[in-house]
Amino acid sequence: MSAVVASATSADAASTVVPADDVADRLELVRESAPLVQCLTNVVVANATANILLALGAAPAMVDIPEEAGLFAGVASAVLVNLGTPHAEQRAAMEHAVRSASTAGTPWVLDPVAVGALPVRTALARKLAAARPTAIRGNASEIMALAGVGAGGRGVDATDSVDAAAEAAEALARRFGAVVAVSGAVDLVTDGERTVLVRTGHARLTTMTGGGCALGAVMAAFLAAGGDPLVAVVAASAVYTIAAEIAAERSAGPGSFAPAFLDALAGIDGEGVRARALLA
Ligand SMILES: Nc1ncnc2c1ncn2[C@@H]1O[C@H](COP(=O)(O)OP(=O)(O)OP(=O)(O)O)[C@@H](O)[C@H]1O
Ligand SMILES: Cc1ncsc1CCO
Numbered sequence: 186m187s188a189v190v191a192s193a194t195s196a197d198a199a200s201t202v203v204p205a206d207d208v209a210d211r212l213e214l215v216r217e218s219a220p221l222v223q224c225l226t227n228v229v230v231a232n233a234t235a236n237i238l239l240a241l242g243a244a245p246a247m248v249d250i251p252e253e254a255g256l257f258a259g260v261a262s263a264v265l266v267n268l269g270t271p272h273a274e275q276r277a278a279m280e281h282a283v284r285s286a287s288t289a290g291t292p293w294v295l296d297p298v299a300v301g302a303l304p305v306r307t308a309l310a311r312k313l314a315a316a317r318p319t320a321i322r323g324n325a326s327e328i329m330a331l332a333g334v335g336a337g338g339r340g341v342d343a344t345d346s347v348d349a350a351a352e353a354a355e356a357l358a359r360r361f362g363a364v365v366a367v368s369g370a371v372d373l374v375t376d377g378e379r380t381v382l383v384r385t386g387h388a389r390l391t392t393m394t395g396g397g398c399a400l401g402a403v404m405a406a407f408l409a410a411g412g413d414p415l416v417a418v419v420a421a422s423a424v425y426t427i428a429a430e431i432a433a434e435r436s437a438g439p440g441s442f443a444p445a446f447l448d449a450l451a452g453i454d455g456e457g458v459r460a461r462a463l464l465a
């Protein structure tokens with residue numbers, strides 16, 4: 186039985202299945218290694234992202250000033266670059282961090298928040314993508330806009346379906362040699378050759394600020410553990426969305442969901458992954 190099920194999304198990419206045992210193994214590796222995840226992220230979600238990484242068992246560090254970001258990316262286990270509120274100082278820090286991560290071979294994740302209509306972040310996202318992130322994570326409209334199809338979403342929200350973004354995601358993955366993850370009701374993960382659909386999850390995740398942004402940080406934590414980056418990103422997405430299902434059952438709305446999600450992330454183990462996988 187698989188934690189994630191695959192189906193063909195386009196003629197170009199072969200569908201792939203990632204077994205629940207692989208997801209459980211990756212979760213254990215994250216817990217054992219407690220990766221140090223450097224986050225250059227937006228001011229809206231910084232605190233939520235740090236709490237989510239801690240709950241998972243990783244170590245967050247929001248090191249995002251130009252004088253320190255490059256230095257730190259050389260020692261961090263993984264780096265998240267999220268373009269949600271890209272002030273000038275942070276933009277400069279991102280360029281330092283990306284250069285240093287690439288030199289050190291540190292995995293890094295690009296989240297092109299609200300690219301499309303907004304000029305500064307769109308140009309920056311294109312420039313950073315050319316520096317070959319390990320993974321690119323966004324909602325359907327962001328991935329399509331970065332690939333050069335579509336004008337982006339409504340602010341930070343998607344106006345396109347994950348299905349509609351499948352071909353753009355696969356093309357982007359091939360162009361930049363990255364794993365590309367598209368979030369939505371069903372999450373899609375592709376490396377341009379293999380495509381996986383992660384069907385677990387709950388819509389209440391979209392009522393909590395940082396639902397997508399913190400997922401990028403969690404992907405960075407899973408990538409830090411090494412191995413096949415496609416499997417790492419799928420495992421991150423599966424663990425995250427399974428925890429969201431558990432939290433949704435234990436909460437009444439957005440307010441109680443956020444702490445319940447932290448508890449679920451802290452409590453989930455391989456057995457929990459396998460149990461939910463049977464339902465997927
Ligand atoms: N309709 C839905 N049903 C279930 N889960 C969903 C749905 N939409 C999104 N999700 C989940 O919510 C998480 C965030 O995805 P979303 O597409 O909202 O990201 P985003 O737009 O980048 O979020 P943000 O920028 O607000 O942080 C993902 O784990 C995804 O699986
Ligand atoms: C609301 C918001 N605005 C810029 S970034 C962000 C967090 C969700 O993407």
Ligand SMILES: [Mg+2]
Nearest residue numbers: 298324397398
């Ligand atoms: Mg987003």
